[in-house]
Amino acid sequence: MKTLTALFTAAALSVAATAALADVPAHEISALEKAGTVQPLQKLAETAKAKHPGSTITDSELENEYGRYILKVELRDAQNVEWDVDLDAKTGEILKNAQDK
Template identity: 60%
Template sequence: MKTLTALFATAALALTANIAMAKDLGPDQAMKLVQENKIQSFEKLNAAALAKHPGATVTDTELEDAYGRYIYKVELRDAQNVEWDVDLDATTGAVLKDHQDK
């Protein structure tokens, strides 16, 4: 029983550490990163996300610092009213994830 309790405690600590490593960046921080050329402009990042779903519109965006890597998260709604989540590497513009939101 002690082993099982220790396993659950370890898993909970690991999950908490992972959550703590990713943090949302505010608009001021994001603009500073763009001005310092550490990340691409939001227009370019939005265009890269929209290229995956022509005719869609951006409904929400978020910039995260995850393990020292800037991730730009874009929520889209396409012409068929389907929602999509697209994650991009904010530095390179590479698409990291593109999936239908359920």
């Protein structure tokens, strides 16, 4: 019985962790922008690109991490170096600016 309880507990924790870290579906982004919950993603993407002039965005996603919206942007600069830039989607603050390894 203890094993069964432990399995249910582990499963519940796994589901809770997944719910706390979730990609925001594309159809919800416009409503978040209109409500002022997040800044326009185009503006945030330009902020990320400004950190690496001449770069291009190769991927991006908006995530809800424990109630905080984070825009994760992957860039490739003019020297073909890849960068990961994470921004607080509400404030525009750069939370991470690291070379992708």
